[in-house]
Amino acid sequence: MTVEQLVKLINEVCGLVEKWAKACIYYTMATHKLALIDWMPALQLLAPPGSGKTELMKVLGRICYRPHWIACYDKMTSATLRNELEKAKKRTALIEEADLYPNRTELERYLINRASTATSALSITQQKATSAGAIRWVTSKLYIPGATIIHDRHGLDDLASERRAIVVNIRKQKRGTFLKPDATQLKNLSLPAFDYGTIPSEFHSPETTGSGLDTWEPLIRIASYLKDDSWLQWVWNEVADFNERLADGNQYELEMTVFKAVIGAFNKNTGMLMVKDPLPLKDVTEIVKEEFPWVKGKTVGTTLRKLGFHKDDFRTIGGNTKLITTAEQLKEIAKEIGYQDDQL
Numbered sequence: 001m002t003v004e005q006l007v008k009l010i011n012e013v014c015g016l017v018e019k020w021a022k023a024c025i026y027y028t029m030a031t032h033k034l035a036l037i038d039w040m041p042a043l044q045l046l047a048p049p050g051s052g053k054t055e056l057m058k059v060l061g062r063i064c065y066r067p068h069w070i071a072c073y074d075k076m077t078s079a080t081l082r083n084e085l086e087k088a089k090k091r092t093a094l095i096e097e098a099d100l101y102p103n104r105t106e107l108e109r110y111l112i113n114r115a116s117t118a119t120s121a122l123s124i125t126q127q128k129a130t131s132a133g134a135i136r137w138v139t140s141k142l143y144i145p146g147a148t149i150i151h152d153r154h155g156l157d158d159l160a161s162e163r164r165a166i167v168v169n170i171r172k173q174k175r176g177t178f179l180k181p182d183a184t185q186l187k188n189l190s191l192p193a194f195d196y197g198t199i200p201s202e203f204h205s206p207e208t209t210g211s212g213l214d215t216w217e218p219l220i221r222i223a224s225y226l227k228d229d230s231w232l233q234w235v236w237n238e239v240a241d242f243n244e245r246l247a248d249g250n251q252y253e254l255e256m257t258v259f260k261a262v263i264g265a266f267n268k269n270t271g272m273l274m275v276k277d278p279l280p281l282k283d284v285t286e287i288v289k290e291e292f293p294w295v296k297g298k299t300v301g302t303t304l305r306k307l308g309f310h311k312d313d314f315r316t317i318g319g320n321t322k323l324i325t326t327a328e329q330l331k332e333i334a335k336e337i338g339y340q341d342d343q344l
Contacts, residue, residue, distance in 0.1 A: 013056055020168050031092045048153065065091065070095045197226075254292060261285075264287055
């Protein structure tokens with residue numbers, strides 16, 4: 001099939017306009033090049049009931065690379081979702097009804113860690129029984145890189161996950177019923193011949209260089225190979241707008257990431273919030289660098305003081321700067337900045 005034929009089909013099943021329909025198609029094409037991609041965003045379909053998202057998911061699921069379907073529900077456990085995402089490693093996970101999953105923060109952490117092959121190792125702390133029957137906390141690494149197509153009913157809460165998502169708003173159309181392709185039609189769907197192209201020179205500009213280009217790059221490379229110049233002109237503006245939105249929220253994201261790193265460093269080895277011992281700032285910096293590679297220890301210290309920690313909370317012990325705090329202080333700061341975490 002041609003791209004134009006797929007665009008027409010997508011418009012018939014959910015009413016998406018050409019440019020956004022192509023974004024969905026180029027995303028599915030990019031999933032077939034996962035072995036070449038270091039940064040694969042999620043494709044988030046924001047859709048209300050009755051918008052045709054189910055049929056769109058069926059179409060995309062038919063043409064993406066090695067689809068693995070996951071249906072969320074309100075009593076779904078962390079272990080269940082984690083196991084399903086492990087099955088979708090280096091494949092395409094199609095997550096339906098994501099808004100029903102009870103732990104939104106955790107879901108977004110999984111999306112963040114699926115996006116990058118370089119930083120997709122996620123620390124998971126679990127209780128396990130020893131051979132003697134004792135219960136202890138064990139920390140392991142979860143490695144689940146891959147493509148993700150997710151149906152949702154509200155936007156992403158964490159700016160870090162927003163940096164790793166292309167959001168497609170599917171609005172309920174005021175028109176007749178949508179097309180519902182039958183099994184034979186879906187079986188006959190196919191992609192045109194394509195390869196993984198290069199980034200056009202016009203994208204190496206101050207407006208588009210940055211996180212926005214990283215996020216859209218897999219789709220841009222596909223469109224570049226297909227010489228879809230009109231779509232590339234459209235997406236140039238999308239990337240520039242993306243970068244502008246991220247710049248506005250970048251400082252907020254850094255502050256939230258630093259505070260989250262403090263919580264993570266305190267419970268890294270126990271799974272519980274242990275604040276009795278001083279916390280080396282270098283441990284916090286190492287965690288923050290997973291999101292902001294350019295961050296130095298001094299930046300972390302400055303950010304912590306902006307968050308509300310006092311100069312007396314920092315001590316130099318054994319040549320290392322350490323944070324001394326209490327659970328009450330952490331809860332107070334968390335409340336002030338609107339941070340939510342089960343540990344608090």
